Amino acid sequence: xxxxxxxxxxxxxxxxxxxxxxxxxxxxxxxxxxxxxxxxxxxxxxxxxxxxxxxxxxxxxxxxxxxxxxxxxxxxxxxxxxxxxxxxxxxxxxxxxxxxxxxxxxxxxxxxxxxxxxxxxxxxxxxxxxxxxxxxxxxxxxxxxxxxxxxxxxxxxxxxxxxxxxxxxxxxxxxxxxxxxxxxxxxxxxxxxxxxxxxxxxxxxxxxxxxxxxxxxxxxxxxxxxxxxxxxxxxxxxxxxxxxxxxxxxxxxxxxxxxxxxxxxxxxxxxxxxxxxxxxxxxxxxxxxxxxxxxxxxxxxxxxxxxxxxxxxxxxxxxxxxxxxxxxxxxx
Numbered sequence: 001x002x003x004x005x006x007x008x009x010x011x012x013x014x015x016x017x018x019x020x021x022x023x024x025x026x027x028x029x030x031x032x033x034x035x036x037x038x039x040x041x042x043x044x045x046x047x048x049x050x051x052x053x054x055x056x057x058x059x060x061x062x063x064x065x066x067x068x069x070x071x072x073x074x075x076x077x078x079x080x081x082x083x084x085x086x087x088x089x090x091x092x093x094x095x096x097x098x099x100x101x102x103x104x105x106x107x108x109x110x111x112x113x114x115x116x117x118x119x120x121x122x123x124x125x126x127x128x129x130x131x132x133x134x135x136x137x138x139x140x141x142x143x144x145x146x147x148x149x150x151x152x153x154x155x156x157x158x159x160x161x162x163x164x165x166x167x168x169x170x171x172x173x174x175x176x177x178x179x180x181x182x183x184x185x186x187x188x189x190x191x192x193x194x195x196x197x198x199x200x201x202x203x204x205x206x207x208x209x210x211x212x213x214x215x216x217x218x219x220x221x222x223x224x225x226x227x228x229x230x231x232x233x234x235x236x237x238x239x240x241x242x243x244x245x246x247x248x249x250x251x252x253x254x255x256x257x258x259x260x261x262x263x264x265x266x267x268x269x270x271x272x273x274x275x276x277x278x279x280x281x282x283x284x285x286x287x288x289x290x291x292x293x294x295x296x297x298x299x300x301x302x303x304x305x306x307x308x309x310x311x312x313x314x315x316x317x318x319x320x321x322x323x324x325x326x327x328x329x330x331x332x
Contacts, residue, residue, distance in 0.1 A: 014048055014075065017070075020070045098127060127140050176209065206233070209236065218249065265297055291313060295316060297316030
């Protein structure tokens with residue numbers, strides 16, 4: 001089974017004219033695409049068009065007043081969309097360069113114990129254009145989804161984080177998007193091999209599930225986590241309380257760490273509703289032998305309340321912001 005989308009390849013657009021009633025134009029469009037050498041192949045009323053030719057096709061349809069919403073396109077077997085939206089995908093071509101050239105680094109954010117010892121760092125991706133301008137995460141992940149590059153982006157982020165984990169002695173939390181992994185055996189092979197090549201003790205790497213509220217196939221997620229576990233790595237669940245809300249589900253997944261989301265952490269010292277959620281979360285974590293971690297801490301009051309309740313790990317601006325150089329000491 002070949003790896004699905006883990007590397008950047010040329011995009012072919014699948015364009016369907018099945019719902020287009022302007023049948024007289026169909027042969028003209030076919031002739032035009034063949035003439036400019038942009039037609040990959042044709043299946044009945046569906047064209048497979050090179051990316052260099054999709055703008056040609058778009059402009060041709062605009063010039064001939066074709067009903068754009070009647071024509072549909074897709075890439076990589078994603079959902080069909082009206083051709084009027086295709087230029088949004090073309091305009092995101094810059095993300096291909098970012099991934100191919102690995103225009104990213106990892107920043108370190110400390111995760112501390114109740115005594116403020118640094119237990120681990122979360123390795124957070126930071127992206128840049130070639131001219132050095134920062135690309136914000138919401139911008140790059142939106143672009144990745146538009147162009148079907150989420151697999152490739154997630155992979156390059158994981159590999160970069162593993163390389164940066166080599167420079168610390170503590171544990172490293174590394175994010176990954178489970179919906180971008182269709183087969184752990186193939187999609188995670190490069191990550192595992194790199195960790196082995198760098199002689200990193202697998203117990204130092206903790207792979208953290210993000211976008212947990214979007215995970216629908218728990219069996220698939222468990223398969224991914226068990227693959228990590230079988231190679232000696234640990235794993236964490238992020239945003240617990242959103243996607244995982246029962247002890248049964250958590251027992252099924254058996255996470256080594258559970259992170260209480262920032263929305264329940266900030267202000268918990270004075271908010272009775274958040275205190276109830278934080279207490280229930282702690283009970284669930286202990287019930288499944290998971291280490292409870294509170295993230296997003298910005299005040300001493302919240303830290304002290306959570307510490308008194310029995311939380312074991314803490315993360316947030318109170319202890320340190322993500323930094324290109326790992327902190328070696330924490331004081332508050």
